[in-house]
Amino acid sequence: MNIRILAAFAVAALVAACGAQKETAATTTGAGATAAPSGPVPGSEQDFVQNVGDRIYFDFDRSTLRPEAKETLDRQSAWLEKYPQVKVQVAGNCDERGTEEYNLALGQRRADADRDYVVAKGVSAARMTTISYGKDRPVALGSTPEAWAQNRNAITSVQ
Amino acid sequence: MVEKMHALSLSRRSLTRRRLLELSSALAVLPVIAEAQPAPSGTAAAAPASTAGGSAVIDVDRARAAPIPIAIPDFFGGAGELAHLNHDLAQVITNDLANCGLFKPINPAAFVAPAQAFEQSGVPAWHDWQAIGAQALVTGRISGASGDSIRVEFRLWDILPQQQIQGTAYTTSVKNWRRVAHMIADAVYERLLGEQGYFDTRIVYVSAVGPMAHRIKRLAIMDQDGANLRYLTDGSWLVLTPRFHPKRDEIAFMSFAHRQPRVYLFDLTTGAENLLGMWEGMTLSPRFSPDGNSVVLAATRGGASNIYVVDLATGRKRQLTDSGAIDVSPCYSPDGQQIVFNSDRGGDQQLYIMNADGSNVRRISFGQGRYATPVWSPRGDLIAFTRLGKDTWNIGVMHPDGTGERLLSEGFAVEGPTFCPNGRVIMFWRATPARDASGAGRTSRLVTVDITGFNEREVPTPTDASDPAWSPLGA
Numbered sequence: 001m002n003i004r005i006l007a008a009f010a011v012a013a014l015v016a017a018c019g020a021q022k023e024t025a026a027t028t029t030g031a032g033a034t035a036a037p038s039g040p041v042p043g044s045e046q047d048f049v050q051n052v053g054d055r056i057y058f059d060f061d062r063s064t065l066r067p068e069a070k071e072t073l074d075r076q077s078a079w080l081e082k083y084p085q086v087k088v089q090v091a092g093n094c095d096e097r098g099t100e101e102y103n104l105a106l107g108q109r110r111a112d113a114d115r116d117y118v119v120a121k122g123v124s125a126a127r128m129t130t131i132s133y134g135k136d137r138p139v140a141l142g143s144t145p146e147a148w149a150q151n152r153n154a155i156t157s158v159q
Numbered sequence: 160m161v162e163k164m165h166a167l168s169l170s171r172r173s174l175t176r177r178r179l180l181e182l183s184s185a186l187a188v189l190p191v192i193a194e195a196q197p198a199p200s201g202t203a204a205a206a207p208a209s210t211a212g213g214s215a216v217i218d219v220d221r222a223r224a225a226p227i228p229i230a231i232p233d234f235f236g237g238a239g240e241l242a243h244l245n246h247d248l249a250q251v252i253t254n255d256l257a258n259c260g261l262f263k264p265i266n267p268a269a270f271v272a273p274a275q276a277f278e279q280s281g282v283p284a285w286h287d288w289q290a291i292g293a294q295a296l297v298t299g300r301i302s303g304a305s306g307d308s309i310r311v312e313f314r315l316w317d318i319l320p321q322q323q324i325q326g327t328a329y330t331t332s333v334k335n336w337r338r339v340a341h342m343i344a345d346a347v348y349e350r351l352l353g354e355q356g357y358f359d360t361r362i363v364y365v366s367a368v369g370p371m372a373h374r375i376k377r378l379a380i381m382d383q384d385g386a387n388l389r390y391l392t393d394g395s396w397l398v399l400t401p402r403f404h405p406k407r408d409e410i411a412f413m414s415f416a417h418r419q420p421r422v423y424l425f426d427l428t429t430g431a432e433n434l435l436g437m438w439e440g441m442t443l444s445p446r447f448s449p450d451g452n453s454v455v456l457a458a459t460r461g462g463a464s465n466i467y468v469v470d471l472a473t474g475r476k477r478q479l480t481d482s483g484a485i486d487v488s489p490c491y492s493p494d495g496q497q498i499v500f501n502s503d504r505g506g507d508q509q510l511y512i513m514n515a516d517g518s519n520v521r522r523i524s525f526g527q528g529r530y531a532t533p534v535w536s537p538r539g540d541l542i543a544f545t546r547l548g549k550d551t552w553n554i555g556v557m558h559p560d561g562t563g564e565r566l567l568s569e570g571f572a573v574e575g576p577t578f579c580p581n582g583r584v585i586m587f588w589r590a591t592p593a594r595d596a597s598g599a600g601r602t603s604r605l606v607t608v609d610i611t612g613f614n615e616r617e618v619p620t621p622t623d624a625s626d627p628a629w630s631p632l633g634a
Contacts, residue, residue, distance in 0.1 A: 061507065063462065089418075096590075099531035099545055099574055100399060100626070101444040102501060102508055104413075104420070105457065105464035105485040108441055112462040131418055132441060132459075136397060141371045141598030143571075 043083040045158040052079045055155040056114060060148075061098065063109040065117060073114065076156060077121035084127075087159040090114045092132040093139070095148035100134055107132030114154040129159070216353035219583065222261035223613060227351055228292045229256060230265045234299035234311070235278050241309060244301050244336055248311065251340035252297060254384060255358040256347065258607075259584070260614030265293055285321045293318050297347060309333050313343045315350055325350050337386055345632070357579040358383060359633050362586065362618070363401040363410055364605060365626040366390065371598035378412060378425065383579075383629075385619040391425060392432075401425070403630045404447050410628075411435070411445035411454055422456050436469050436476060444488045449495045455479075457487040466500055466517075479517035490534050491515070492559070499523070499533040499542055499559070510544060512559060523561035532575050535559070536582040541610065543576035543585050554587045556610055567612040575625070580632040584609055586618065588625040 040046035048054055053076070056069035065073070080086060092111030094103040111130035119125045139155075140147035217227060231253045237244040256262035272287035277298060288296050296316040304310045308330055315325040325346055329339045338359060345356030366379040378391040378398050392398050392414075401412035408427040413420060422435045422442040435442065440459040447454055448468070455468045466480040466489045480486045484504035491498055499512050510524040510533045524530035529547040536543065536556075546553040546566065554573050557564040572590040579586070586607045594600030603625045605618035618627075 061503075096572065097547070099488075099501075099508075099547070101457070101487045102485060102503075102531055104399075104441065104443050105459055105487050108459045108464070109462045109485065112459075116462075131415075131420065133397070133415075136374070136376075136399075138371065140596070141593055141601075142596040143592030143601075144596075147593075147596065 043086060048076075048079060048156070048158055052076055054157065055153045057149060058110055058152040058154070060095070060152065061106070063092075063106065063113045065113055069114075070117065073117045074121065077118050077123055080118065080123045080127065087127045087129075088156050089129045089131060089159050090154050090156050091137070092130065092154045093137055093151055094135045095151040096135045096138065096143065097148060098135060100136075103134035104132050107134050110152075110154045114156070217351060219261060219352055219354065222352060223609065223611060226261055226263040227294050228263050228265055229295045229297065229347070229351075230270065230288055230291070230293040231256070231297045232267060232270060232272075232274060232277075234301050235274060237301035237309075238303075241301055241303060241333065244309070244333075248299060248301070248336060248340045248343070249297075251337055251384070251386075252344045252347070255341060255344035258384070258616060259348070259358075260609060261348070261352060265291055283316050283318070283321075285318060288316075288318045295347070295351060297343070299343070304330055307333050309336065311336075311339050311343075313346070315347055337382060341382070341384075354583070355581045355632060357581050357584065357629075357632060360580060361403075361630040361634060362605070363391075363403060363628050363630070364588075364620070364624050365399060365401065366620065367603060367623040367625065368394075371593075371601060378410070379620075379622075379624070380427070381620075388621070391427075391430070400444060400626050400628075402446050402628045403634060404451050405449055405631055406451040408634070411447060411456075413443050413445065422454070424454075436474060446490050448491050449493055455489040455491060455498060457489065466498070468515075479513065480520070488532050492535050493537055493539045497559070499535055501531050501533060508547070510542070510561075523557070523559065524564075525561060526564055534576055534578060536578050536610075537580055538582035541582070543578065543610075545574045545576065545587075554585065554608065556585075565612065567608050567610065568606065568615060573606070575627070577627050577629045579629050582610065586627045586629055588627060589617075590625070 053072045090111045092107035138151045140150040231249050233249045234245045253264045269291050272284040299313045302310045310330045312328040317324045341359040344358040348356035360383045363380045366377045367374050369375045375394040377394045381388040397415040399413045401410045410425040420441045422445040424433045442458045445454050445456040457464045463483045464485045466486050482504045486502045488501040489498050508529040510530045513520040532545045541556045543556045553566040554568040555566040571592045576585045576587045589606045590603045603623040605624045608615040
């Protein structure tokens with residue numbers, strides 16, 4: 001067996017592991033906390049989602065942080081202090097009751113408000129990037145006030 | 160009979176699309192001749208000189224109330240592999256004229272004039288056409304030219320005064336036959352309504368497929384009537400808001416490539432995509448200036464979104480707004496002197512106009528609700544917009560001074576108007592709400608409506624569609 005074949009195997013194994021990990025994270029996000037016997041690995045995305053809270057919500061057409069959003073961001077800041085190697089991206093999102101271009105800017109404003117708060121808590125800005133998807137990445141697919149409330153968010157993901 | 164050929168080459172920006180057409184004006188069998196005068200380059204075609212004895216032009220308002228009855232029998236002369244074109248050319252012309260709402264093509268089943276009689280004499284059987292109420296008649300003859308090219312000779316006849324009012328021959332590669340049909344429909348529109356048509360145009364839009372939580376969006380381009388659809392991007396990245404360059408075969412759009420949402424330019428001839436400038440934040444909502452030398456867009460920074468203009472030759476940026484608010488969706492007036500845009504500087508989304516240098520900002524929308532996505536009519540007299548009410552949205556128009564607001568369409572989500580080149584028709588997209596929490600029932604479709612609010616029609620697309628932009632004429 002030559003080394004090239006070995007390399008190919010290694011790549012395949014990495015891809016598989018990666019896929020499995022993503023799957024777990026997605027399931028966890030979707031179904032809420034389902035505590036595995038051992039619990040998520042401290043400092044992992046799963047740990048962040050389950051034990052800290054990866055998202056905050058906004059009022060309609062607003063980017064001001066609600067009190068409960070600040071509490072979530074306080075926990076996020078503490079967690080990021082604890083795991084200084086972790087980098088995150090904050091994605092700002094909007095409900096479907098706004099126009100596409102405006103919502104892109106509004107989603108960015110929400111992501112910036114989130115990021116600015118966490119940075120003010122002492123987390124290095126270099127560890128945080130932001131992006132806005134406007135109304136293009138809804139987490140709730142219905143067309144109800146409840147679904148829209150869920151879609152007005154900023155979601156932080158471990159990079 | 161004399162036949163004079165003017166080998167005028169039309170503005171052909173795309174190699175695939177535009178290179179192979181030649182237009183000649185054909186002398187008529189009857190004494191009255193109208194010469195088509197296609198523009199030699201980039202600019203829109205000039206109106207044909209009004210020739211003595213030409214038809215009385217019916218204005219558009221009258222045609223809306225009473226669409227012009229027109230007969231478009233199958234063309235003749237196409238033989239062998241070209242035989243299908245006899246019917247197909249007539250069909251494309253018929254669809255164009257019917258869809259615009261200003262013409263009423265007469266059902267061919269009602270035709271009494273034998274086709275052979277015309278083919279032999281070259282003169283319409285006037286009374287037969289008059290008997291079925293035709294006010295105008297379109298005839299066409301197809302002949303094979305050299306290689307794979309065809310020659311299509313078209314004549315427009317005014318039935319009551321019994322005269323030919325236009326005769327034009329097109330020579331082109333056979334694969335461009337649909338364009339010839341659209342150009343003929345444009346010639347009919349222009350000759351009978353006194354305004355340039357808009358059928359020889361394309362639409363670029365965003366096609367969406369897949370589950371709502373994982374939509375795949377691609378840039379798509381098609382003829383105005385839905386034919387010749389092709390996809391420009393492969394769906395790897397989210398793409399939004401494509402807009403045509405006014406003169407070159409180029410599109411400005413927004414891409415999330417590499418998770419860096421930025422404005423790009425897409426070269427339709429080569430397929431090359433190029434990032435437009437280096438920016439700290441997101442760039443969005445691009446539109447070309449009317450001269451095509453720059454792009455006006457929005458760029459985000461520090462929670463705000465500001466409007467910039469980027470010179471395409473030098474890459475130099477100039478910041479036009481700095482309100483700390485969300486300023487997006489800028490669009491130039493057709494003379495390039497002013498820019499209309501969307502801003503929430505007053506508390507919620509409204510429409511504002513400023514001079515092209517950023518000075519003299521004033522609000523123009525004062526109706527109920529929020530206002531967004533302003534676009535300036537190519538005629539300069541109207542601004543189309545999206546109005547967001549509490550439960551429903553509208554597409555509407557107002558004058559640039561904010562007066563004369565009229566709502567043209569309403570729905571759960573109607574958004575993003577774009578004008579056809581003559582300013583008579585607006586295309587936008589209509590999204591339906593989900594029926595349940597799974598997202599079932601959601602659709603997104605392109606729709607056209609006349610600027611008076613009549614003749615609303617869905618534009619056929621094979622997938623969900625949004626973000627339409629109408630090309631210039633002949634592009």
